Amino acid sequence: xxxxxxxxxxxxxxxxxxxxxxxxxxxxxxxxxxxxxxxxxxxxxxxxxxxxxxxxxxxxxxxxxxxxxxxxxxxxxxxxxxxxxxxxxxxxxxxxxxxxxxxxxxxxxxxxxxxxxxxxxxxxxxxxxxxxxxxxxxxxxxxxxxxxxxxxxxxxxxxxxxxxxxxxxxxxxxxxxxxxx
Numbered sequence: 001x002x003x004x005x006x007x008x009x010x011x012x013x014x015x016x017x018x019x020x021x022x023x024x025x026x027x028x029x030x031x032x033x034x035x036x037x038x039x040x041x042x043x044x045x046x047x048x049x050x051x052x053x054x055x056x057x058x059x060x061x062x063x064x065x066x067x068x069x070x071x072x073x074x075x076x077x078x079x080x081x082x083x084x085x086x087x088x089x090x091x092x093x094x095x096x097x098x099x100x101x102x103x104x105x106x107x108x109x110x111x112x113x114x115x116x117x118x119x120x121x122x123x124x125x126x127x128x129x130x131x132x133x134x135x136x137x138x139x140x141x142x143x144x145x146x147x148x149x150x151x152x153x154x155x156x157x158x159x160x161x162x163x164x165x166x167x168x169x170x171x172x173x174x175x176x177x178x179x180x181x
Contacts, residue, residue, distance in 0.1 A: 039139050039140065041154070042155060042156065044153070045152055045153055046061060046069075046149045046152055046153065046154050047137040047138065048062045049061050049134045049137055051102070051104060051127035051128065051129065052128055053102075053125050053128075054113065054126045054127070054128070059125055059127055061149075061152075062152075065152045066151060068098055068099050068100070068150050068175055069099075069101075070088070070102070070146065070147070071102055071103075071138070071147045072084075072146045072147075073103075073106050073135060073138060073140065073143050073144065074103055074104070074105060074106065074143055074144050075105060075106045075143060076108060076113065077108075080143075080144055080161040081161065083161060083164060084144060084161040084162075084163070084167040085120065085122060085164070086164035087164040087171060088101055088124050088171075089122055089123070089124055090164075090168050091124075091168065091171060091172065091175070092123065092124035096175065096179070098179050102125040102127055103124065104126075104128075104129050105127065105128055105129060106132065107129060107130060107131070109130060113126065113128060140159060141159065142159060142160065144160065145158070146158040155174070155178055156174045156178075
């Protein structure tokens with residue numbers, strides 16, 4: 001009988017741990033429309049937004065309607081987000097004509113973002129979304145969440161990330177296709 005109770009106790013603990021892990025999974029979700037998630041799809045027009053960048057300037061998506069724009073949603077506490085950041089720096093360093101990159105931090109304070117950017121030496125466009133207003137326009141089940149937008153239309157959507165080299169190749173291919181259209 002003791003073995004049975006011990007087994008039940010262990011199973012209960014495992015279930016509690018799994019529930020806690022599930023509840024702690026990173027999610028950035030936008031508002032629902034008519035009770036359904038209004039997740040964007042490839043082919044949809046990208047919602048316009050303006051964001052303040054770490055360098056103090058402003059980025060407005062509609063100002064880049066004739067370009068290929070890579071939009072990334074991330075946070076400093078998100079391991080896969082941080083792991084793919086070198087891919088964005090490499091793409092930015094290449095100076096690809098017709099490409100704009102913007103990485104939007106999801107609801108962290110400016111001090112945290114500024115410290116992260118300075119510590120890592122990133123020079124590409126990184127924006128604040130401290131209140132989550134931009135994230136609400138781009139609902140998703142998690143981060144990192146990356147979109148490639150061509151002339152205002154979403155052509156590629158990526159949820160999650162592998163290492164920086166893998167992501168670089170993936171994004172570079174999508175950008176080349178975008179700029180080749």
